[in-house]
Amino acid sequence: MDDFEERLRRLSLEAPGADLDRRIEGILRNATGRPSRPPRSVPLWLTAVVGIVCGFVGAGLGRVSLPPTVEPAPTTLKIETVHAYPVPNPFDWSGDTATGPQGIQAAIVTVEVTPWPPATADTSKEGLSL
Amino acid sequence: MQTEATEELRRFYETHRQELFTYALALTRCQSGAEDAVHTAFSHVLERGRMPRDLRPYLFRCVRNAAIDGQRIASREQSNTSLFNGRQSDGVDLQFRLEMEELLVRLPNAEREVIVLKLYSGLTFREIARVQRIPQGTAASLYRRGIDKLRAGQEGGKHGRL
Numbered sequence: 484m485d486d487f488e489e490r491l492r493r494l495s496l497e498a499p500g501a502d503l504d505r506r507i508e509g510i511l512r513n514a515t516g517r518p519s520r521p522p523r524s525v526p527l528w529l530t531a532v533v534g535i536v537c538g539f540v541g542a543g544l545g546r547v548s549l550p551p552t553v554e555p556a557p558t559t560l561k562i563e564t565v566h567a568y569p570v571p572n573p574f575d576w577s578g579d580t581a582t583g584p585q586g587i588q589a590a591i592v593t594v595e596v597t598p599w600p601p602a603t604a605d606t607s608k609e610g611l612s613l
Numbered sequence: 614m615q616t617e618a619t620e621e622l623r624r625f626y627e628t629h630r631q632e633l634f635t636y637a638l639a640l641t642r643c644q645s646g647a648e649d650a651v652h653t654a655f656s657h658v659l660e661r662g663r664m665p666r667d668l669r670p671y672l673f674r675c676v677r678n679a680a681i682d683g684q685r686i687a688s689r690e691q692s693n694t695s696l697f698n699g700r701q702s703d704g705v706d707l708q709f710r711l712e713m714e715e716l717l718v719r720l721p722n723a724e725r726e727v728i729v730l731k732l733y734s735g736l737t738f739r740e741i742a743r744v745q746r747i748p749q750g751t752a753a754s755l756y757r758r759g760i761d762k763l764r765a766g767q768e769g770g771k772h773g774r775l
Contacts, residue, residue: 487764492732494710495698499634503648507626507655514659515619 561593618664625668626655632734633676635696639729640680644694653679670743673736677744693718696729709767716766724759731756 484492626633633654637647654675658665665671696717697710717725723745730736730744738756742749 487767488732488760490709491713491760491763494706494713496631496635496696496733497638497644497694497698499630499648499651500644503630503634503651506648506652507630508623510652510656510659511619511623511626515616 559593619659621664621668622655622658625672629669629672629734633672635733636673636726636729637676637680638694638696639725640677641684642693646680646683647694649683650676650680653683667743670736670740673730673734673740673744696733712767713763716763719766720759720762724755724762727752727755728759728763 630651633651634647637650638644641647641650654672657675657679658668658672695714697714699707699710717728720728726745727741730741731738736744738749738752741752741756745752747755
């Protein structure tokens, strides 16, 4: 600290009023008279340890849980598509309709989805092909 | 709060009341606002129920928060109460005090705050950094920059630029 700082530091400061002292004394006195909170019955470290142990136990139980014994029915997804074209006049041979009249076309796609749990063979790398 | 803790708080107030008040006054520039800030800070520690690990920076931080909140809520009129007590100044100090008053007001808030905490509250740069939540190096550079501006302003007289 140089001379300038020392001179600045030595300037006399405005003092707080007596009112502040009374107010602080008042709240301190009230705090002394107020019943203090009871000490914590269970230590914080014990609470943390029990929490961690419960977490490990829960994770372990989740891992050893058995798969369902009754196999659910396979899920079947059916997609039906119908293309309807206007039926030409079967007696009209004047146009360029050498192939003859066309009827209603319908397609039904059936997809069977393997239910959970998956089969033992690793099919994860196989692509879905219809 | 337990009696020992309350007694510790009382001793702290008796020892540091001037420093806390000066800091609050530098923030609020208002006598009643500064007293409110100190009172609010102590009330907060008492309501907390347990003593903080490092009481000094914690209480200064509380004073800072209370002063800023108080100004925001009450929007007090700027009374421009000086940090310095004019009644105890002799002739030489009077001129210096008036210059410093004027120059301190013109400093940026952060620099003025660090100077007050360092010179008049006696906090270390580490404690100032904790109060203001800034790096320690920043606190030191703010102090140095502020002091340089005050010195330059004083040497340049009334025409000194900050």
